[in-house]
Amino acid sequence: MKAPGRWLAEHWITIASPVVLLLVWEWASTTGRLRAVFFPRPSTIAAHLFDLALDGTLWTHTATTLARIGWSFSLAAVLGVAVGLAMGLWRPLRDGLDPVFAVIYPIPSVLFLPMVSFIVPAGDIALVVTTAVTSFFLIAFTTTHGVRQIDRLVVEAALHYGARGRRLFTTVLLPGALPFIFTGLRLGLGFSLIVVVAVEIVSASRGLGALLWLSWQVLKVEDMYATFFVIALLGALLSYGLAALRARLLPWVPDVGDR
């Protein structure tokens, strides 16, 4: 690929900008240009993050949030891929569901919480179902599109060489849609995180969202920022993890990361 020197020459700004930002923040809080009550020094936040990790608080809340994301995302992924595939393959279903999806999709998921609570037990189950809604739509949309965009000529060639029914599905339609399914999963995972944290803020006593909100309400601003940082890191890790998984599972896709 590229020489490391050249890579650095192209990307130094990406690496330098957060560092510079933190340094400016540190300087501004120390000199009082930013009010330390609302914008504590990054070094103080780091110390608080360390404390939270040491006394175990951070781990319990992170584990709770991760478990919720896991359930929510799995639910959205299984249903989203299944419904997306069915819509991609079967036109009447697509025509029937498109308008319904178009209406429901833009509604912020958090607003479904009351409705969902009427149907399933309030608490973790309601939270998981609510947070799965947006991801489900994203994954179903991209999966449908993934099936639709498969090169007609490739399908025709597969038919010509005798692929029918189940084999046509497993050897052509599913792998053909997979790059898009992965894109949908990556977006869906990001949204699961966003919505889980948002719902935790409004309705839970545990989890990173709850920790962040509680810290803010009692004005433990350093803890709020520390939690904030953990959420951001979690999001980045999940996204890159899925991208790495995709690169491993889909070796035929040229220039992974472009799409």
Added chain:
Amino acid sequence: MAPRDPKVLVSEVSVTFESHGRSVVALDRISLEAQAGEFLCIVGPSGSGKSTLLRVLAGLHRQSSGEVRIQADHPGTPLTAMVFQEHALLPWRTVRDNVTFGLENRGVGRGEREARAREMLAMVGLARFARHYPHQLSGGMKQRVGIARALANDPEVLLMDEPLAALDAQTRTIMQEELLRIWATLGKTVVYVTHSLEEALLLGDRVVLLTARPGRVSEIYPVDLGRPRGLEVRGSPAYGALLEKIWTRLREEVVRAIADDRGADHEKSDA
């Protein structure tokens, strides 16, 4: 030579498409035949239905009327295998798995499949690329895989739809020589669609000239340029004379096709 049943018999085949509520005749009562082991080339202006005819032979499109018969000499192998213009390989399968795809679909055992893939990849010069994915190959190499995939099925008739049209001139020349070699080795019956008259004269035993839409058989020319034939044939007087003769006819059809297109454009702008 005693008359025998032709390998491919196309009789009075017509194809009509419905387009914007109007029916368009793509092929009009096409009749032709190819003998076993013959290399039959089909040329014609764009829109003459060359590819449609091939798709009918491949079973990808059903003719509106008429009959297609392909003599099956080896039960258990498919009647046709097609090499597509844009190669149409499965991007998610390795070169080897693309070549064995048809065999897999027919339930041929793994050992036999892989032996067959090795043999075919060696024949097209891609033995070292069995584990590559199509996107890692050049255009010419992809088309070699397309040819290996078709041949792996040991079809009664090999169909080729402008297989070299998307390649650059040098690669195309190399591939033409390769095709001649492979055809001489396997002795397959080939129906080959091309828009290049030069290519048809280099490869074919006979050249079928189709008219502009609706496609009819205008004329069938035997190519008496001897075998084995190589690129040097292009320097011979017989080649030049035949090229001139067919081109004169083809040119009329091309001009007519262009005029028809203009006419269609006028109709559109009137509407």
